[in-house]
Amino acid sequence: MKGKKKFAILPLLMFLAIAAWKYFSADTWTNPETGEEIKIGLSEDQEEALGVQSYREVLAESQVLTRGPEVDLVRRVVQRLIPATGDGGDDFEWEVNVVQNDQVNAFCLPGGKIVVYTGILPVAGDEAGLATVIGHEMAHATMRHGAQRLFQNDIYNTVMQGAQASMADMDPASREKVIGLLGAGAKFGVLLPFSRDHETEADQIGLLYMARAGYDPEASVAFWQRMAEQGGGQGPEFASTHPSHGTRIDNLRKFIPEARKQMP
Numbered sequence: 001m002k003g004k005k006k007f008a009i010l011p012l013l014m015f016l017a018i019a020a021w022k023y024f025s026a027d028t029w030t031n032p033e034t035g036e037e038i039k040i041g042l043s044e045d046q047e048e049a050l051g052v053q054s055y056r057e058v059l060a061e062s063q064v065l066t067r068g069p070e071v072d073l074v075r076r077v078v079q080r081l082i083p084a085t086g087d088g089g090d091d092f093e094w095e096v097n098v099v100q101n102d103q104v105n106a107f108c109l110p111g112g113k114i115v116v117y118t119g120i121l122p123v124a125g126d127e128a129g130l131a132t133v134i135g136h137e138m139a140h141a142t143m144r145h146g147a148q149r150l151f152q153n154d155i156y157n158t159v160m161q162g163a164q165a166s167m168a169d170m171d172p173a174s175r176e177k178v179i180g181l182l183g184a185g186a187k188f189g190v191l192l193p194f195s196r197d198h199e200t201e202a203d204q205i206g207l208l209y210m211a212r213a214g215y216d217p218e219a220s221v222a223f224w225q226r227m228a229e230q231g232g233g234q235g236p237e238f239a240s241t242h243p244s245h246g247t248r249i250d251n252l253r254k255f256i257p258e259a260r261k262q263m264p
Helices: 009-025 044-060 069-089 118-124 127-142 145-166 172-212 219-228 245-260
Strands: 028-030 037-039 095-099 106-109 113-117
Touching (some): 037 145, 044 095, 044 106, 044 113, 044 145, 069 095, 069 118, 106 127, 113 118, 113 127, 118 127, 118 219, 127 145, 127 172, 145 172, 172 245
Parallel strands (some): 095 113
Antiparallel strands (some): 028 037, 106 113
């Protein structure tokens, strides 16, 4: 009696072919800062529509401040940074709102919709510190990191579907173990480093934005040192979507000389 079939290569090959077709047929976008051709998973219109939808949802659930020194500060920094985004932000309909919230957080959604929580203002300290934060978040949007991550996740999910289909006849325990190992390998070997690369790129491009806007890029190091002092700790860098504070600070120090060349 023949043993039970454990692994079928054909389903995996079929899904790999699908992944290859998705890769080579995907839209490409030219990074305005580097000239690099990059694969993306959403059109600009789709990305902007999702950004607007998320922005409205956040504001509807938040205590939005409409006036006061905090609002004036944030708006002043944003207005200086917008021209510094150059071609990357030319087509954006920029908008910013300040939310009363103790979270140390800020973000910029696709299309240029910015939200700044009041909790981050004491850590920012001054305009240059705040420019570090907002410039970084604006860079995530102008560099289209969301559309890039969507593309990569689609390719990853397609390959994983093929792996699962090829192991359909394996006993459940063995199949679960192998799928878990494949998933962990992809997560720690591809997906998380990809996210950390985006964080590093946002730091670098954000530094260019703040320098072009007339802010001293050295302030970025001081900001992240204050962030490190906030406590809470970080897990191992290999298991995180963000670089460690130490790695980020080291990278920023490397980027500062080039950023300074773009100061007015």
